Amino acid sequence: MTSRRIFNALLALTAAAPCVRAAQVAWQPVSAEELAGRTSTLAPDAPAEVIFGTIDVDDRNYPYKRRTSQYIRFKIYDPEKAASVTRISALTLSVDGGTLNDVEIHARLTLPDGTSREFGKESIQTRSVEKAGVEQSWLQRLLPSQGLAVDEKFLAVSGIEAGAIIDYQVTNTAYPPPLFFAYNLQRLNIPVRKVTYRHRLSGSSELIPRVVMLNGGNTQASFKFDPDKHLVTVTGQNLPGLVDEPFAAPIFDRSLTVFGSYSQRNLVVIPRDPTIEHDVSLNREDGPWAGYATLNSVIGFYATRPDPEVRKLAAQLTATADSDAGKARSIHNYVHALYLRFLRDGKANLAAPTMFAYAPLGDVISFDKHSDVHIGPLDFIWLALALDRAAGLDAQAILLPNRTRVSFSPDAVVDMFLPDVCLRVKIGDEWMFSLPETPTPMPFGRLPWFNQGQLGLIVQDGKQEFIEIPNSSADQSVIANTGAFQLDPDGGLSGTAKRVLTGEPAFLLRERMRMANDGRRHNILERFLKADFESADVTLTGFSGADDLDAPLELDYELHWADFAETTKSRLIFRPSVFHGLSPSPFASDQRVGAVQFPYSWKETDDLSLQLPAGYKLESPSAPQSMPGDVLGYRIGLSYRPAKGVINLRREFISNLSGVPLKLYPRLKGWYDNVAQNDGHELVAVQSAR
């Protein structure tokens, strides 16, 4: 048995004396000023507004229960559009009759004339949302096996008029509460005048609580910690309603949010082989992330113990490889294929709910024969790590942030900010990444875009160590279009084309095709192509690279576009940029609330020829404008061979942008508008006799 002590550098807490609060419904008075308002002072169009809200989280009995009490006062300006706040629904969960959480809801409606009405237990409706199906035989009635049951408590506040005020008090008690907590203090389309979040943390000396506030700098927010009372207080004022915008950052990167978690100060890991010990002790100087890295390292130590079956498999997998890179690639491809099969066969549903457990690697290798063993995604990381090491490779596990959820900062020490795991394998003097545990088919050496561009934490004992995870370059995610087309005198276009995808665009498509057979893949790829040609007929004639992760994904197709060119009495007017002539700018609005965040860098190349109909020639041809640049680049070139009546177009678009601050949005929009304008550049062909 091994025990390890993890010290917390952030918060040193002492136990707090528990106190009991009387369960009573007390309502705060409504002022005449609050009643008088008819439009939101923060957003005149808003259907409702939070006048104030308080959220009290009580963890004094953590880890046994957490009580969260909310008091929120809404001003309703448009009842029809404010349905999301005039109806309250809360879920309660239970397993085999054992309650996981309790919810209490109370509401009070105050009409503009000052009259008020309370809604208590008698107004709450309850129904079962989901439960195990049971038959109504005598045996089942006697012996109900309820499994997981989800019930809903529902309150629709009745009698709401424009100008009314609704006060809600909602109390949720969770048994036991989860390790992590996250509270978003802003709301979709509804502004908040004032919000206060108070979290009384557990005072247990066995626990290390960590709480951070995100995006406080963007709002009028404050964060305070009172170590004597173990009390975190976050306040915010005049918070705008959240809005959806194209290429917006994840919601937690643009809204006032409180994140937190607890970890055990003394953690005991029970290895499968009790004769093996692995002792680690940490010091404060090891850094605030050292505990999390070490915890995973210890689990990895036990999970990847040398095993004859693993050694044999590693030898088989690398037998024909003539380099370390070849060995690592072979192991990656094997484990990745195994994991995708694990997902396809539905075994993932049986995965253990926690990452702090591991399965024997032999069981992972033959998971389909071990339906009784809890196998989780992380077990495939441990398998790959064990195979790499058995093959003599230097490999490490890396904990990764995920940009689809929240941007990472090492100063915000909350375990959930590093939710993903990959490997890095040393090949010569370079480390290369391997992510075999992802539903997205991913080649050796690559990570998905959302794991890039931030820091990763090395899974190791002792001192914390971060590494930079670079962003992939535009050259690694390319959409290359080629085609040879003929224009007919009626304005129709026909020809053959090819699209070659590498990097992220290929990964995305491969994920969509992951479980499909060839017939289904054909349909998926054809629909993907058709999306780019509004009114044209697209016929996929072949594809390759759907399963070979190291090869590009290539799509061959035929294009028939009946009304491609506009016809006049003697002219044809058309957009020679066949692949992008109708592509709109992604940014129509000249108003923007939040920064722009592109997922990854990419490049598009077009190379096409367009044969004019016999008897036609270009009339005063002109070229669209290029806008070369390193960060954003757009080059478009047209050439014309009058003797053959052939136009050639070459286009290159590069985006190396990741985030664009709000103040630069007008320039970004202007750039994209110009791209759309130039992609829509028209040529005129006139009958030669004219």
Add this chain to the structure above:
Amino acid sequence: MKGLLAHGFDALRRIVQLGCLLLAPALSAATAPDWVLASVAENDSGWGQREAALVLLNSNQVSYLPGGGMRGTKRVVMRVIAGDAVASNGIFYNPNTDRILSCRAWTLSADGRKTKEYSGRDFTDSILMYNQYFWDARRVLGFDGTGKVDIGGIIAWEIQAEFHDGVGDASMVFLPSRPPVRVLRSTFEVIPEPGARLEWFATNERLRSPAPGGEPGSLRWDLSRLTPVAIAGTPSAFIPDPLEVSVRCRPAASAPLTWNDISQLAAQIMDPRVDAGGAVKAQAEALVAGMTGRWQRIRALTEFVQKQIVYLAITLDRDNLAGYRPHPAASVLQNRYGDCKDKATLLVSMLRAIGEDGRIVILVNGDPRAVSSDWPSADFNHAITAIPADAGVPASWPVVDAGESGRFVIFDPTDPATPLGVLSQGDQGGYGLIVAAEKGALVRLPTSDPDSSGLVRRVTASVDAYGNLQASVDETRRGLSAADAYSSRFIRSRQQFSDLLKTRVHKNCPLAQSLEWSDDWKPASARYELHFGFKAARYGRLMSNGLMLVTPELLGGQIRLEPWKTPDEGAVVLGPDSMDEEIRLKPPAGFVVEEAPDPWSADCPNLSCRISYAIDGGDLIYRLHLVRKPGVLDKAGYETLREQYQKMQKAERRQILFRNPAPAAPALAHS
């Protein structure tokens, strides 16, 4: 003490459960039933291989029970063909009136060697609708077999239940939809109560010759090789023929059910909830206080119910008629929420409270073909209102003639954006039943006329010598077109609508900027006015020989009809449309019109369009006049209409050439 007893019982229960678990392997010999094996043995000759899964059998058997109610048995056998197959199936039921008798599922491995049986606890019992607008008891009991067998494996379901709705028919939709995969064989068998007979109705010719079933008086429908409605190649307004059979069991000597019977039944359920006194009367009188015109007073009530009663369908009663019964009008008024029948009931109550009259009308929203006059039935999904018409009703209003009951203006209080005088698109064209204890009537609901619904657009635009455009647009919509446009505005904030408008302008003018707009909604005359202006650099394309190309089609967003490629039987329902557009385009100083397209016109049964060009004081005048009649179109009619639209849109896009007789060099300058 009570707690201790409960604890003791719980412990006993767990001990017995444990015993049952230990016995379970012996009790459940994992072999699939014969009907599953028989379906698996059927050869589809590769017919279903392009889908992710193939349903080999979809069978429903319904037996009418003595004393009322039905017992149903649903059996489904599915073969998994690709890894992305969604293998979920189940039934809808209401726990307050229906009873699940048994539910079983089986999985068979692709090689046929492994069979696994699943029972009730492996099924999931969920509410049918989980959102902010519906709160009721309806549920779905299902088993998700996704991922539980390998490719080529089989999943089979069998669910038995008793249904005691007492109002609806037994019915079966043969068109595959849940899941949307091909079905090799689909059967429906209905067994009458002893001594009774079956009445039935089918939507499709293929279903009009049922075979005798296995029991006396029973009937059986059997179809093979059914395909779901394809996603690609299906027009967006396509309504497929559901291939539906509805059956009811009637006493042997009874007369056929009539619409009057249905109307009386509905009146028995709904009329008691109409209440023209108390708070309802007080509210209604307050709303019309000081108003003298009849329709002015009625409009005040319609707007109140439309705007102040928000949509929320709550069903708390537990009897078999609960879903059909509105809440009392006074409750709806007090709650300020309700569903369609609640709102209709409140409006009728308020009308009566001020001395007017009104009736509830029930219908199927969204499919004008769903109600057949030949099959009196209570299968409706919507409730609206009928208000007695008089000589003051404008000709454009939706009015029905209900014979002895008189003429009525039809109004939908659930639609928050369509005012009195216009009928929502989804309510148009089908049959509606005017509910009354006496003199109920089935009426054909009105359809909007293009004369009273459409768009008038006036555009004044100029282009400078660099091709930069400045445009001012006035759009006035009437009738249903106005209500639709206002609805689009109503559901958005000012910023959201602004972005929508910018997207529309950007489609044809990528460099559009400085967009400003204002709008005005006049519900009494059903007019929606939108005024906007914008600039667009390089809209006109200047060529080096002094030519400038300009297309008069400044604004995108015109109707685009998808081709009808689906082989499924069905129809496309299109509402009316009319457009009167005039664009006055001023060329750059010194430029003249070099080439304008020829006039263009087209006529087909549902569409008439004229495009013309003229020069007036040096300005180019572009005019478009379009009239589309509403209709329910079959494939031929739809494709004819689509072809005309395509030609029209191509004609609209034709470019105008301006020429500068004395071009200044250099020609390619940009703003």
